[in-house]
Amino acid sequence: MTKPNTPLYYKIQSYILGLIKDNKLKEGDLIPTEMELSAMFNMSRPTVRQGLNTLASQGYLKRVKGKGTFVTKPKIIQENTRFIESYNREMHKKGLIPETKVLEISIKICPDFLVDKLGIKEEDKIIKLKRLRYAYVEKEEDKKPILLTTVYIPYEKFPNLIMYDFEKRSLYDVFEENNIYIKKAIREIEAKLSDKQTSKLLKIKEGSPIHFLSSFGYLEDGSVIEYSESIYPGERNKFIVEINR
Numbered sequence: 001m002t003k004p005n006t007p008l009y010y011k012i013q014s015y016i017l018g019l020i021k022d023n024k025l026k027e028g029d030l031i032p033t034e035m036e037l038s039a040m041f042n043m044s045r046p047t048v049r050q051g052l053n054t055l056a057s058q059g060y061l062k063r064v065k066g067k068g069t070f071v072t073k074p075k076i077i078q079e080n081t082r083f084i085e086s087y088n089r090e091m092h093k094k095g096l097i098p099e100t101k102v103l104e105i106s107i108k109i110c111p112d113f114l115v116d117k118l119g120i121k122e123e124d125k126i127i128k129l130k131r132l133r134y135a136y137v138e139k140e141e142d143k144k145p146i147l148l149t150t151v152y153i154p155y156e157k158f159p160n161l162i163m164y165d166f167e168k169r170s171l172y173d174v175f176e177e178n179n180i181y182i183k184k185a186i187r188e189i190e191a192k193l194s195d196k197q198t199s200k201l202l203k204i205k206e207g208s209p210i211h212f213l214s215s216f217g218y219l220e221d222g223s224v225i226e227y228s229e230s231i232y233p234g235e236r237n238k239f240i241v242e243i244n245r
Contacts, residue, residue, distance in 0.1 A: 008043050012051030015041075020060065020071060029071045031061065073236070096135040099143065100167050103201075104130040107155060107162060117216070117227045118154050125155035127162055129171065132201055145202045146236045151228035158225075175225070182217040182225060189213050194231070202233050209234035 015037075019025040032040070037048045052069055055061045062072045110118065110126045118126065133147040151171065153161060157180070164174050175182065190212045199206040211232040217225050 007050075008041075008047050009051030009054065011041055011043075012037060012048055013055055016052075016055055017060065025071050027071050027073055030068045031071060033068065099134040099136075101132045101134075102129070102167050103132055104128060105162055105166065114152055114227065118152060118224050120154050120156075127153045127155055127158070129153070129161075129166060131166060144236065145233070147230055147232050148198060148201055149228055149230040151226050153226050154224070157223075171226075180225060181220070183220050184218040185215055186218075187213055187215040191234075194233075198231055202231070204233050204235065211237060 016025070016031060019031075025031060031052075034045045034048045034052070037052075038045045041048070052061060052063070056063055056069070059072060061069050063069045106128050107125055108128055110120055110122060110124050112122070114120075114126060115122055120126070128150065129152075130150040131148075132145050133149065134143045135146050136143040158175075158178065160178075161174070166174075172182070192210050192212045194202065194204055194206060194208045194210045196206050198210070199208060202210075204210075211234060213230045213232065215226075215228045215230065217227075219225050
């Protein structure tokens with residue numbers, strides 16, 4: 001039931017959101033035209049358009065010129081540019097169900113490109129952990145990958161790390177259980193296009209826009225405990241950067 005002072009276009013929003021919630025409108029479905037909605041609700045087309053534009057700005061609809069308006073899924077807001085927090089905790093706070101698939105966990109001799117990043121020697125060993133991460137609301141069939149991440153940890157800092165099941169455990173939680181605390185993180189974000197292999201894993205088209213995020217995690221003594229490279233599909237994610245003065 002809408003309040004007396006509720007704008008008229010809110011009726012359109014409630015109607016469309018209700019259909020999406022009840023699974024009567026699914027991702028990719030074409031919604032009724034402005035003219036049809038105008039007749040259904042006995043309101044002007046500009047009012048209908050305002051309601052649809054609001055839903056489009058919130059990520060629920062996508063308007064395609066000459067074709068119509070289609071249902072989409074809102075992008076997941078990633079806040080790891082603001083906080084040092086585990087992925088699972090962040091998704092739970094958003095009311096989403098997180099899920100992880102481990103693609104690789106292995107011990108390797110440090111490759112050249114990581115020596116300076118991790119501040120170790122060429123012959124030193126590292127642990128490589130590569131994961132595909134998901135988040136969904138209720139229906140598992142709606143699940144799509146929202147993140148492909150690869151993290152590298154100096155082996156000598158946590159030799160037993162490889163013993164943990166990272167499909168069930170959070171890396172940051174495991175760190176803290178072992179009295180390893182990340183005190184500072186430096187993260188860089190770049191806009192790129194997905195390659196063939198990445199596109200296949202993330203279930204997006206090759207050449208799609210992606211957010212590429214590289215991250216360093218530092219201990220209290222200033223040494224690097226982790227370096228990671230994460231890829232977020234642009235169509236499923238957006239980032240918040242908070243600046244205080």
